[in-house]
Amino acid sequence: MSLTLTLAARNLFHDLLRFxxxxxxxxxxxxxxxxxxxxxxxxxxxxxxxxxxxxTDLWIVPKGAKCFxxxxxxxxxxxxxxxxxxxxxxxxxxxxxxxxxxxxxxEMTPVFIVGADLRDGALEPWNVTDGDVQALSQGYxxxxxxxxFGRLGVTGIGSTAEIRGKKVRVVALTEGIRSFTTTPYVFVxxxxxxxxxxxxxxxxxxxxxxxxxxxxxxxxMQAIRAQIGDAELLxxxxxxxxxxxxxxxxxxxxxxxxxxxxxxxxVGTVIVAQTLYSSTKDHLNEFATLxxxxxxxxxxxxxxxYQALINAVIGFTVASGIGAxxxxxxAKSALPIVITSWLVAALAVLTIVMCVISAxxxxxxxxxxxxxxxxxR
Amino acid sequence: xxxxxxEAKGITKALGSGAREVHxxxxxxxxxxxxxxxxxxxxxxxxKTTLLLILGCMLTxxxxxxxxxxxxxxxxxxxxxxxxxxxxxxxVFQSYHLFPTLSAAQNVQLALDIRHEHGRSARKRARExxxxxxxxxxxxxxxxELSGGExxxxxxxxxxxxxxxxxxxxxxTSSLDGDNGRTVMRLLxxxxxxxxxxxxxxxxxxxxxxxxxRILHIEDGLLVDRPAGEAEVLRLPKPAPFAxxxxxxxxx
Numbered sequence: 001m002s003l004t005l006t007l008a009a010r011n012l013f014h015d016l017l018r019f020x021x022x023x024x025x026x027x028x029x030x031x032x033x034x035x036x037x038x039x040x041x042x043x044x045x046x047x048x049x050x051x052x053x054x055x056t057d058l059w060i061v062p063k064g065a066k067c068f069x070x071x072x073x074x075x076x077x078x079x080x081x082x083x084x085x086x087x088x089x090x091x092x093x094x095x096x097x098x099x100x101x102x103x104x105x106x107e108m109t110p111v112f113i114v115g116a117d118l119r120d121g122a123l124e125p126w127n128v129t130d131g132d133v134q135a136l137s138q139g140y141x142x143x144x145x146x147x148x149f150g151r152l153g154v155t156g157i158g159s160t161a162e163i164r165g166k167k168v169r170v171v172a173l174t175e176g177i178r179s180f181t182t183t184p185y186v187f188v189x190x191x192x193x194x195x196x197x198x199x200x201x202x203x204x205x206x207x208x209x210x211x212x213x214x215x216x217x218x219x220x221m222q223a224i225r226a227q228i229g230d231a232e233l234l235x236x237x238x239x240x241x242x243x244x245x246x247x248x249x250x251x252x253x254x255x256x257x258x259x260x261x262x263x264x265x266x267v268g269t270v271i272v273a274q275t276l277y278s279s280t281k282d283h284l285n286e287f288a289t290l291x292x293x294x295x296x297x298x299x300x301x302x303x304x305x306y307q308a309l310i311n312a313v314i315g316f317t318v319a320s321g322i323g324a325x326x327x328x329x330x331a332k333s334a335l336p337i338v339i340t341s342w343l344v345a346a347l348a349v350l351t352i353v354m355c356v357i358s359a360x361x362x363x364x365x366x367x368x369x370x371x372x373x374x375x376x377r
Numbered sequence: 378x379x380x381x382x383x384e385a386k387g388i389t390k391a392l393g394s395g396a397r398e399v400h401x402x403x404x405x406x407x408x409x410x411x412x413x414x415x416x417x418x419x420x421x422x423x424x425k426t427t428l429l430l431i432l433g434c435m436l437t438x439x440x441x442x443x444x445x446x447x448x449x450x451x452x453x454x455x456x457x458x459x460x461x462x463x464x465x466x467x468x469v470f471q472s473y474h475l476f477p478t479l480s481a482a483q484n485v486q487l488a489l490d491i492r493h494e495h496g497r498s499a500r501k502r503a504r505e506x507x508x509x510x511x512x513x514x515x516x517x518x519x520x521x522e523l524s525g526g527e528x529x530x531x532x533x534x535x536x537x538x539x540x541x542x543x544x545x546x547x548x549x550t551s552s553l554d555g556d557n558g559r560t561v562m563r564l565l566x567x568x569x570x571x572x573x574x575x576x577x578x579x580x581x582x583x584x585x586x587x588x589x590x591r592i593l594h595i596e597d598g599l600l601v602d603r604p605a606g607e608a609e610v611l612r613l614p615k616p617a618p619f620a621x622x623x624x625x626x627x628x629x
Contacts, residue, residue: 001496003479003486003495004490006479010476011478014478289470292470293491294459294463294466296491370435372430372435
């Protein structure tokens with residue numbers, strides 16, 4: 001094996017203080033990017049959680065609906081028109097909307113009502129840990145998430161509150177269904193959803209369309225579009241991506257996260273570039289000696305690139321450990337950080353690229369090195 | 378193979394420009410031959426180092442030609458000059474210029490590494506070179522733990538390990554005491570006489586004159602070439618015995 005790696009490692013570890021400073025820079029940068037991108041992914045997952053958990057092939061939504069939470073309404077007559085089309089197995093109306101949850105103490109808190117016909121099972125609470133979802137059809141029954149017990153003043157099954165003047169009773173509890181808006185989701189039966197949101201009986205927010213297993217998807221979509229007028233027909237994937245685009249980019253939240261990540265990359269690059277440059281300057285005499293001995297420029301570049309790569313590998317390893325810890329710590333928070341294997345791979349590449357780019361300053365300095373320097377006394 | 382290793386013809390070198398232009402070398406003719414230890418002597422500012430840099434392919438002359446093992450350095454770019462150095466020239470520096478973070482063996486091995494010779498054979502050759510300079514027991518020692526004389530011996534091992542045709546040494550004894558100076562010069566003489574390398578030693582240390590086969594005296598950029606022991610040498614200050622340096626602290 002060439003001595004370039006040995007020389008690079010010794011150059012780095014020779015000055016421990018500078019090495020630690022470099023590591024702090026890289027770790028700070030990578031963790032910052034990891035957290036920002038993890039938040040981005042976590043946010044992206046959260047904003048589409050209802051779309052992801054709906055059991056449907058297609059969505060009929062009001063024209064221009066940007067996301068699941070869009071309050072616009074559809075005429076329910078569309079349901080009958082679409083239900084009769086060849087290839088359509090079921091059309092399930094969905095009623096959603098903001099409402100006020102009044103605690104027994106009289107305190108009010110906003111909630112987001114999600115109502116679907118429970119017999120159709122198109123969008124019902126998941127991760128149910130207590131109670132019975134079917135009980136939602138009895139009276140004004142609701143299902144809430146355990147994480148909102150404090151906000152909703154709920155202690156468990158049987159707790160009561162008031163929504164739009166109706167006394168509701170908790171009959172089912174879920175775990176991990178959190179809203180990115182911080183407004184708790186409250187699952188109810190379709191009929192109750194109309195009452196609790198004030199939605200007229202001939203209206204729905206969305207229609208969920210299930211297709212027969214052998215249906216020609218494109219043909220059925222064409223036929224549905226011909227029937228729904230101004231309303232839009234979207235696949236689940238399309239609705240998911242539209243919702244994400246709206247919340248992540250339409251609101252500026254995603255741009256802020258990306259800006260944070262970019263800042264992390266810039267800070268990391270600058271810190272690594274500075275420490276590598278100063279390390280190179282400290283070892284100029286040695287590089288000049290190598291040049292005087294006849295080494296090629298490439299040989300010296302390799303030493304510097306190896307220094308950058310060692311920085312990258314150690315820095316990324318430490319940052320990954322911290323990242324894993326952060327993921328664990330935020331798993332049950334309002335906005336969990338999601339780190340996928342793709343993100344890890346991308347961050348590894350980013351770290352290497354960042355460190356190698358940082359080495360450019362040092363390399364430009366080396367290009368100008370004069371081997372005759374070693375003869376100066 | 379020809380005995381002529383380095384040949385310089387009509388070398389001039391002007392430094393600075395305009396009114397500040399100085400002619401460091403003024404038409405130097407010089408040949409370095411295999412198996413010969415040549416001393417290049419002269420007062421400070423006489424052009425010794427400039428000539429060494431030109432012969433070592435680190436500086437290009439204003440006019441004239443230099444050939445190293447038959448390869449002309451004229452119009453060669455920096456990478457080509459580096460390759461000529463790598464293939465044919467070993468250097469010994471006044472200040473040793475060893476790598477403080479590497480062991481003695483690794484310092485020597487570096488000369489092979491830049492020539493793409495790696496692994497076990499390179500390690501073996503590096504140890505052999507250290508053995509030749511009497512430092513077998515110091516292979517794993519870092520330069521900071523070696524005396525000045527030992528460091529210069531490591532530098533000589535590094536210069537000769539790849540068997541270059543020429544070894545150029547810049548004031549190799551000036552930081553050393555008498556014993557170490559003699560040892561270093563003996564090793565350089567061995568490089569010339571036993572290994573057949575062309576050795577040029579730039580110095581103004583008259584104590585090493587007895588080791589020379591030939592002495593070149595440079596003054597105001599002009600060269601006088603006389604065999605050792607002839608009149609030119611006799612005009613040099615009488616060699617004084619090597620004595621310990623006043624700054625003996627430098628040794629450790």
